Structures are given as C-alpha cells and as structure tokens.
Amino acid sequence: MKVALVYAFKESDWFSCTVITKNLIKAYTKIFGEENILHVNYTYEREFKAEDLKKIQDTKVEKIIFVDHKPTPVNFLKALKKADGDELSSDREYIIHVFGDFPLYLTEWRSVAEATEGKKVKYICASEKQKNFVSQFFKQKDIVFHSPFPVSPEEFYFDDSKRSEIRKKLRVDEDAKLFIFTGRLSYQKRIVDLVESFYDALDKQVVPKNSKLLLVGPFDSLGMVYLGQSFLSGEYFRLVDRAIHTRPEYVENIIIHDPLKHEELNDYYNASDVFFSIGTYHDEDYGMSVAEAFCTGMPLVLTNWAGYFSFKNPEKLELTEFIPVKLGERLPIINKESINPAISKILQLSFDRKEVSISNLKYFSIDACADFLKEISETNVGNFAGRSEIMIRITNENVFKYFEMFKKDTDLAFNKLYTEVYQAYVE
Amino acid sequence: MLNKINNLIENFDKNEISYKKMINRFKDGKFEKLFAERFPFTERYFFEGNPSFSYEYKDVFDMGRYPVIMLRDGFLGILDFFLTHPKPSEDMSTNLLIPKQFEGLVPTFWKDRVALYEVKTRKVAFEKSKTLFVHGVGVEETFWKNPCETLYAGLEEKISQFDEIHCFFPTRTSTFSLPKDRFVNFHIDLLKHSFKTLGNDINVHETFDTYNTALKASDKFSFFNVDKSKVFISDNFIDHLMLKLGGEDLRDQIESHEEKLEFNLSLNHKIEITNVDFSKSVFNNFYLKQRLKGRKSDASIYKLFLDADVKKEFEKQF
Numbered sequence: 001m002k003v004a005l006v007y008a009f010k011e012s013d014w015f016s017c018t019v020i021t022k023n024l025i026k027a028y029t030k031i032f033g034e035e036n037i038l039h040v041n042y043t044y045e046r047e048f049k050a051e052d053l054k055k056i057q058d059t060k061v062e063k064i065i066f067v068d069h070k071p072t073p074v075n076f077l078k079a080l081k082k083a084d085g086d087e088l089s090s091d092r093e094y095i096i097h098v099f100g101d102f103p104l105y106l107t108e109w110r111s112v113a114e115a116t117e118g119k120k121v122k123y124i125c126a127s128e129k130q131k132n133f134v135s136q137f138f139k140q141k142d143i144v145f146h147s148p149f150p151v152s153p154e155e156f157y158f159d160d161s162k163r164s165e166i167r168k169k170l171r172v173d174e175d176a177k178l179f180i181f182t183g184r185l186s187y188q189k190r191i192v193d194l195v196e197s198f199y200d201a202l203d204k205q206v207v208p209k210n211s212k213l214l215l216v217g218p219f220d221s222l223g224m225v226y227l228g229q230s231f232l233s234g235e236y237f238r239l240v241d242r243a244i245h246t247r248p249e250y251v252e253n254i255i256i257h258d259p260l261k262h263e264e265l266n267d268y269y270n271a272s273d274v275f276f277s278i279g280t281y282h283d284e285d286y287g288m289s290v291a292e293a294f295c296t297g298m299p300l301v302l303t304n305w306a307g308y309f310s311f312k313n314p315e316k317l318e319l320t321e322f323i324p325v326k327l328g329e330r331l332p333i334i335n336k337e338s339i340n341p342a343i344s345k346i347l348q349l350s351f352d353r354k355e356v357s358i359s360n361l362k363y364f365s366i367d368a369c370a371d372f373l374k375e376i377s378e379t380n381v382g383n384f385a386g387r388s389e390i391m392i393r394i395t396n397e398n399v400f401k402y403f404e405m406f407k408k409d410t411d412l413a414f415n416k417l418y419t420e421v422y423q424a425y426v427e
Numbered sequence: 428m429l430n431k432i433n434n435l436i437e438n439f440d441k442n443e444i445s446y447k448k449m450i451n452r453f454k455d456g457k458f459e460k461l462f463a464e465r466f467p468f469t470e471r472y473f474f475e476g477n478p479s480f481s482y483e484y485k486d487v488f489d490m491g492r493y494p495v496i497m498l499r500d501g502f503l504g505i506l507d508f509f510l511t512h513p514k515p516s517e518d519m520s521t522n523l524l525i526p527k528q529f530e531g532l533v534p535t536f537w538k539d540r541v542a543l544y545e546v547k548t549r550k551v552a553f554e555k556s557k558t559l560f561v562h563g564v565g566v567e568e569t570f571w572k573n574p575c576e577t578l579y580a581g582l583e584e585k586i587s588q589f590d591e592i593h594c595f596f597p598t599r600t601s602t603f604s605l606p607k608d609r610f611v612n613f614h615i616d617l618l619k620h621s622f623k624t625l626g627n628d629i630n631v632h633e634t635f636d637t638y639n640t641a642l643k644a645s646d647k648f649s650f651f652n653v654d655k656s657k658v659f660i661s662d663n664f665i666d667h668l669m670l671k672l673g674g675e676d677l678r679d680q681i682e683s684h685e686e687k688l689e690f691n692l693s694l695n696h697k698i699e700i701t702n703v704d705f706s707k708s709v710f711n712n713f714y715l716k717q718r719l720k721g722r723k724s725d726a727s728i729y730k731l732f733l734d735a736d737v738k739k740e741f742e743k744q745f
Contacts, residue, residue: 219693232446233664234671234692235473241691256694258673 003028004038004061006076007068012044016288017069017099019262023150024067024097027370031377042068046075053083063377064092069099072108077115093120095377098134100283100307103421104225106391106398106405109137113387121384124376126286127307133285133424137391143384145376148310149286150369151361156266156295158357166271170214170255177211177347180272180298182265182289185219185256187236189279190334192243195254197278197339199247206340207347214272215240216257226282226406226418227330265289269296274346278339280305280325280332284425287311291364297357299346303334306425313360321346325426329413332426390421428542428702429688432476432522435495436690439475443493446471446479452489457729458482461602465564467635469499470664474692476524476544476700478662481508482728491519497544498525499662502741503568503603503728505529509710510717510726515540524700526661531709531744538705545683545699546667549691553675556647559589560638560674561621561629562665563653565614566601568732572656572742575616579624582651585677589649592629594621595638595665603659603732617653642672651677656745658732670696709744713737 005028011018029037038061040052056064064080066073073096081088088094094116102109123144125131131146138144164174172178179198185191198213200206219237223229244254260268269275275293277300286307294300294311302308304322312320321342324335362368387395394417397405406418414422441447453459462469462480472478476497481504484490498505505525512519514536525533527543563569579586586592598614621629632638642648650669654660670676671693688700716736723730731737 232471232473234667237691237693238473238475258694 001032001063002036002038002059002061003032003063003065004040004056006040006042006064006066006073008043008070009039009041010043012069014069015262019152020099020149020288021068023152023366023369026152026366027150027373028065028067030367030370031374042066042071042073042076044070046071048076048079050079050083053080056080057083057089060091062092063095065095065097067097069101072105072112074108074111074115077112081115088115088119090119093122093377095122095124097124097126098130098285099126100130100281100285102134102137102285103283103394103398103405104403106395110387110391110395113138113384113391116384117386118383120381122376122379122381124373127310129306129309129425129427130285132427133306133421136421136424137388137394139385139388140382143381145379146310147369147372147376148291148364149288150366151288151291151295151364153295153361153365153367155262156269156292157361158270158297158354159266160270160353162267163271166267170212170257170271172212172214172255172271173210175210177207177274178214178272179207179211179274179276179301180214180216180268180293181275181277182216182260182268182293183277183279183287184222185215185217185236185240186281187223187231187239188281188331189277191215191236191240193334193336194276194278195240195243197336198253198276199250200336201340201343202250202253204340206344212253212255213276214255214257214268216260216268218259224282224330225403226414227412228404228407229412265292266296269293269298272298274298274343275300275302276343277301277308278303278323278334279308280334282422284308294360295357295364297353297355297360299349299351299356301339301342301346303332304426305332313356313363315359316351316356318345318349319351319356327414327419327422327426390417393417394421428539429686429700431539432495432524432542432700433688435522436475436688443495444473444475444477445483445493445496446473446477452483452485454482454485455727457602464599464602465660468562468564468660468663468665472664472667472692474690474698476690476698480504487512487516487519490521491516493521495522495524497662498523499660501526501568501657501659501661502529502532502745503658503731505532505661506713506737507726507728507731509534509537510714510722510731513710513714526657527701528657528661528745530703531707532713533703533705533708534710534714535705535708538703541703543701543703545701546662546670546692547680547697547699548670548676549695549697550673550675553649554647555588556645556649556675557588557590558645558648559586559592559625559677560595560642560645560648560650560669561592561625561653562595562638562650562669563617564599565596565612565617566599567604567608567611567613568601568658569617569654569656570613571658571738572745575613575620578617578620578653578655582677583624585649586625592625593632593638593641594625594629595632595635596621597633597635603729605733642668648672649675649677656741658741667692667696709740712740712744716740
C-alpha cells in the first residue's frame with residue numbers, strides 16, 4: 001500500500017512540533033515501510049509542488065496522512081481536489097493529525113470539512129480528552145481517534161549516569177527532592193501558581209527544606225489569547241520574579257534555567273525526581289515535555305486538564321497524581337488543596353525507575369504508537385458527514401472575532417461556547 | 428527617594444502602567460510617526476517603573492496620572508521636559524526615573540521626585556564569543572557628538588576577535604535634521620565606515636527578522652550599539668533584547684557601589700536605580716541660555732536639536 005506523508009520539510013519554530021512530526025514519520029515508516037512512503041513537502045508558507053500531487057495520483061496513494069501542526073491541510077486538499085477533477089478521489093483515505101491549535105483555525109477546518117465531505121476521513125488526536133474535544137466539532141464521533149505523539153526511546157530513557165553532575169551544576173543536594181517543569185514559561189502554564197504551590201509545600205513541610213523547583217524554558221508574552229490578553233515583553237518574567245521574591249527565605253529553592261538543548265533534556269529529567277505542572281493552557285492537547293519526562297521513569301504531579309490526563313501508565317497508575325481543575329470565568333480553576341496531598345503521595349512511593357521507564361515506553365514510544373496508528377489505519381469508518389452544529393456556531397464567531405471567539409462581548413470573560421466545548425478538557 | 432520608588436514599584440497597579448492601557452496617545456503626530464519609524468528600537472516592554480517616552484504623553488495632565496514614569500528618552504527628551512518643567516508642576520505628582528547618563532540635567536527643584544536608572548547585565552562572567560551583533564540607525568543625531576569615524580574608536584582590538592559580525596542598520600529618515608539634510612547619506616556613511624572598520628565580510632541586515640534569525644542561532648555573542656550619544660533614545664529595546672539573551676556589551680559596564688535598588692528584567696539583565704547627585708547638575712547651563720533667548724510656546728525636542736547653543740553645551744557636558 002502506498003501512503004503519502006505530508007509535512008513541512010523545514011523545521012518549525014515550535015520545536016516540540018518538529019520533534020512530534022519527526023517521530024510520527026518514524027512510526028509510519030515502521031507501519032508501511034520506507035519504500036511505500038511518498039514524502040510530500042507542504043511548507044509553512046502553504047507551498048507544495050504540483051508534481052507531488054501528480055505523484056500521489058500516479059502512484060495510486062491510498063492514504064494521505066498529514067503529520068504537521070501547520071498549516072492546516074486546506075490549501076493542499078483544495079489543490080488535490082482540483083487535480084482529481086473537482087472532487088477528491090474516494091479511493092483514498094485522508095488522515096489528519098490534529099494538534100492543540102485546532103480551534104484557532106476553524107475557518108480553515110471548515111474548508112477542510114467541505115473538501116472532504118463524503119470521503120473517508122480520520123482525525124487523530126494525541127490524547128483522550130483532545131479526542132473528546134475535537135469529536136464535538138463533527139457529526140460523527142467515530143472518525144476521531146487518539147494516539148499519543150510518540151517519544152523516541154533513543155532520546156528519553158532511564159539513565160542516571162549524569163545525575164550527580166547535573167545536580168552539582170544546579171547546586172542541588174544529592175538527597176534533595178528536585179521537582180522539574182520544562183516548557184514555555186507562560187501565563188497559561190500557571191508558573192506563578194506553581195511557585196506559590198511549591199512554597200506552600202515547603203511551608204507545610206510536605207517537601208523537605210532542601211527541595212528545589214527547577215523551571216526550564218523561555219518566557220513568552222502569550223497571555224490568554226481567547227480573551228485578547230497578551231503580555232508586554234518581559235511582563236510575565238516580572239510576574240514570576242515577583243512571586244519568587246515574595247518569600248525571600250525560599251528564593252534559593254527555585255531555579256530558573258535557560259532553555260536546554262533537546263539532547264540535554266534526558267540528563268536533566270534523570271537528575272530530577274518529579275515532573276510538576278499545574279498548567280491549564282487552552283490548547284494543551286498533549287504535553288510533549290511531560291511525555292518525554294514520563295519515559296525516563298519520572299513520576300508526575302499534573303492537573304487533569306486536557307492532554308495531561310493521558311499521562312498515566314495503566315500498569316502503574318500510582319505514578320501520576322492528578323490535580324482536579326474546573327472551568328473558570330477567565331482562567332480554569334485549580335483545586336489547590338489537592339496539590340500537597342498529591343505531592344506527598346508521590347514522594348512516598350518506592351519504585352524501580354528503570355523498570356518504570358521501560359514500562360512507560362511501552363505506551364509512549366515510537367514503536368508503541370506505531371501499533372496504535374496501525375490499528376487506527378486499519379479501522380473502517382463511514383464517509384465523512386460534515387461539521388456539527390457547534391462547530392458551525394463557533395466558526396461563525398471566529399469569522400467575526402478571530403481568536404476572541406470564546407470571549408463575551410460584554411465582559412472580559414469566557415462565553416457559553418467556551419464552556420460548552422472546553423468542558424471536555426475537565427471531565 | 429529610593430524607598431519611595433521601591434514602594435511604588437512593589438505596589439504597582441496594572442492601571443498605572445501606560446503601555447498596558449493599549450491606548451496610543453502622543454504629544455504630537457510627528458512623534459507618533461517617529462516612534463513608529465524607529466521601531467524596533469522603540470518597541471515597548473514591561474517594567475513596573477512604567478518605561479515610556481515623554482512624548483508618549485499628551486501633556487502634563489496625562490503624565491500626572493502615573494505615580495512613576497521611567498523616561499526612555501535620550502538627551503533631547505530629558506532636556507525638553509526639564510526646560511518645560513524646571514520645577515515640578517502642581518498638576519503632576521509623578522516621580523521620574525531618568526537615564527543615569529543624563530543625571531546632570533535634573534534641576535535641583537526636582538529633588539525628592541527623581542531617581543536614576545541604568546539597564547545592566549546580571550551575568551558576572553562571559554564565555555569568549557566569536558559572534559558580534561552591532562545595531563544602530565544612520566541618522567544625524569547618532570553622529571551629533573561623535574562623528575562616524577569615531578564610532579568604533581577604542582574597540583578595534585576587541586572587534587578583531589570576532590569571526591562573524593552581523594549589523595542591523597535599518598534605513599530611516601533623519602527626522603530631527605533640517606529638511607535639506609533629512610536625506611543626507613548618514614546611513615551610507617555608517618555603512619561605509621562599518622565595512623572599513625569591521626571588515627568586508629560583515630552581514631548587514633536591513634530588516635529585524637533576518638537579524639533576529641542570526642541572533643537566535645547564536646548561543647554566545649557580544650553586541651554593540653553604535654549610538655553613544657543617546658540623543659533621541661537612551662533606553663533602546665534592542666539593547667534589552669541583547670542583554671536578555673545573555674550577550675556581552677562591548678562597552679565596559681561600570682560596577683556602581685552606591686546605594687541602589689535592583690529589579691530583574693530577565694534571567695540575564697536588570698535595572699539599577701540610584702539617587703541623583705545634584706552636585707553634578709549642569710541644568711542651569713542649558714536653562715539660562717534658553718531663558719535668555721526666551722523659550723517659546725512651540726519649544727520642542729525638534730527645535731532643541733536645531734539649536735546650536737544646545738548642541739555646543741551637550742558636546743561640552745556629555
């Protein structure tokens with residue numbers, strides 16, 4: 001069987017998405033074999049070669065699989081539709097990997113839906129809750145699947161050989177508990193809340209005095225996009241810095257580290273004891289950094305928000321503690337009373353980290369995900385019946401209000417549409 | 428004074444930060460245009476001290492809405508403000524932070540209302556870098572005191588260590604110049620002299636995008652702002668960006684041992700706030716000359732720039 005993998009050959013600015021695309025390609029190569037794959041360059045500028053469309057037709061590709069986060073498939077599919085004679089061929093299946101920014105491009109997804117109506121279409125999300133979220137936008141629920149974004153076991157695995165060296169560099173005691181967060185240091189990642197929660201854990205001696213919280217990543221100016229709120233350059237840093245300095249006695253317990261190179265992360269994860277994140281990002285469909293940390297055998301304390309909720313090992317459920325979240329007027333509300341008990345439970349666990357790493361990789365590695373994707377690929381679905389009513393309503397808002405489609409016109413707060421669809425992220 | 432500033436910054440309210448208000452109000456249309464033209468050097472950033480240009484406020488009533496304002500202006504804006512307000516206006520209880528370089532422009536009547544700021548690196552040591560980033564605008568005020576030929580004076584040895592040099596020299600109108608001089612080739616002179624001093628292999632970037640791409644690809648670098656005089660802008664956003672990314676300023680930073688406040692702006696840079704030493708004031712040298720001439724109602728930074736006496740005194744004092 002011939003398949004076409006469609007993606008931008010040039011790496012994305014969004015580094016985690018570059019990694020995801022690369023690993024998805026490896027997974028599909030495992031399923032179909034390199035000799036059966038046609039790689040098609042669909043650039044971020046929405047350009048592609050006409051000869052690639054012809055190759056798809058001439059080699060009778062049976063599945064076209066979109067594995068990149070942007071752009072949406074709309075321009076490509078429209079061109080292919082024209083090349084096919086004003087209607088996409090029914091001899092192919094169209095498989096689209098959906099990323100977290102799905103709601104931001106609804107007008108394009110509308111066009112994708114229009115172009116693929118009546119054809120075999122599958123949408124693949126990276127987590128169970130993202131699948132539930134995206135399912136709301138289509139008439140049929142059975143065309144939406146979930147398969148984790150794969151982690152490379154050659155990049156993330158248990159290896160504590162550099163644990164002491166990293167800890168020495170960070171000035172963390174050998175016996176100290178080191179909590180780590182990696183990712184963008186951004187408003188919706190709730191870094192200020194994270195620092196405050198950590199301080200609370202120190203106050204209440206839930207964690208020993210020499211425990212540290214390591215924050216690794218770049219600060220950004222993204223506020224709450226849906227409410228039209230953005231930050232000035234440096235603003236979120238100031239907020240976090242102020243939060244850190246509210247307790248001068250604990251300043252040394254927080255380490256902010258410049259972003260690490262991808263190849264350095266494994267060592268830092270292995271030097272750490274717990275991945276700690278109470279983020280509630282509006283498009284947290286997954287959490288690649290969490291997946292990578294998990295594959296090193298590290299236990300997790302996370303909100304149960306969106307994609308985070310998929311980070312559990314069915315054989316070792318105790319290694320993930322979830323903090324409940326509910327939707328709020330302007331920001332999801334974290335059940336902060338649950339944080340200390342969750343941290344306490346995690347710290348009391350005794351386990352073989354290497355064994356856990358191996359076990360977690362059984363669910364998140366490239367090979368594991370290849371199995372999930374193969375199963376999805378072989379599943380029969382009915383012809384695509386189009387968009388749901390809620391998607392039509394939200395798209396109409398998107399046309400007029402662009403990213404602020406979920407904002408009330410009367411208040412700086414989320415509207416009913418937000419509550420209706422984002423409930424899927426907290427259930 | 429420092430205690431007062433510290434309290435204002437610690438207890439700030441978002442409503443008291445002009446850049447958060449999303450309302451673009453300028454003293455005049457010419458400055459609005461100038462502000463936009465000099466982007467990204469004028470790009471806005473956040474600090475509780477309310478960094479902004481004096482001409483980003485309509486008038487003293489507008490400024491008076493803010494408990495503290497950190498003036499990003501260079502020599503012209505600072506002088507213009509104090510010539511207009513040699514004593515604090517009764518309609519304005521605002522406290523000001525002004526660039527340390529222009530400490531001498533603060534009138535003594537402003538005692539207890541003004542402190543000084545400097546933006547500095549937080550890094551104590553730098554690894555040797557092979558890449559240099561140079562930025563600036565080829566306009567008349569860049570060479571007001573320092574002719575083009577002196578731009579890189581004293582840095583020749585330091586510059587020789589770099590294998591790769593990137594220059595961000597966007598073409599901009601010399602707004603402050605007389606109309607006949609507005610399109611004089613200050614920009615060409617800057618380029619010519621830069622090629623001569625830095626070498627023929629320098630990468631010259633007209634747009635910030637390509638310069639930024641080169642910057643992102645460098646993990647160790649040094650930087651240099653060709654604007655030594657700071658006639659228009661003291662607090663330049665590109666300087667912030669370079670410091671934030673951990674770059675080493677080729678110009679030596681002097682460690683101050685006086686009483687100061689420090690506020691972190693990023694992992695790699697900070698603002699230091701110190702008291703004014705009024706014994707260094709040279710304000711009267713400018714003020715008396717302007718009084719003798721009779722300061723007109725249409726006095727402005729544009730007129731000050733064209734005033735030969737002001738230029739002469741600036742060259743003497745700064």
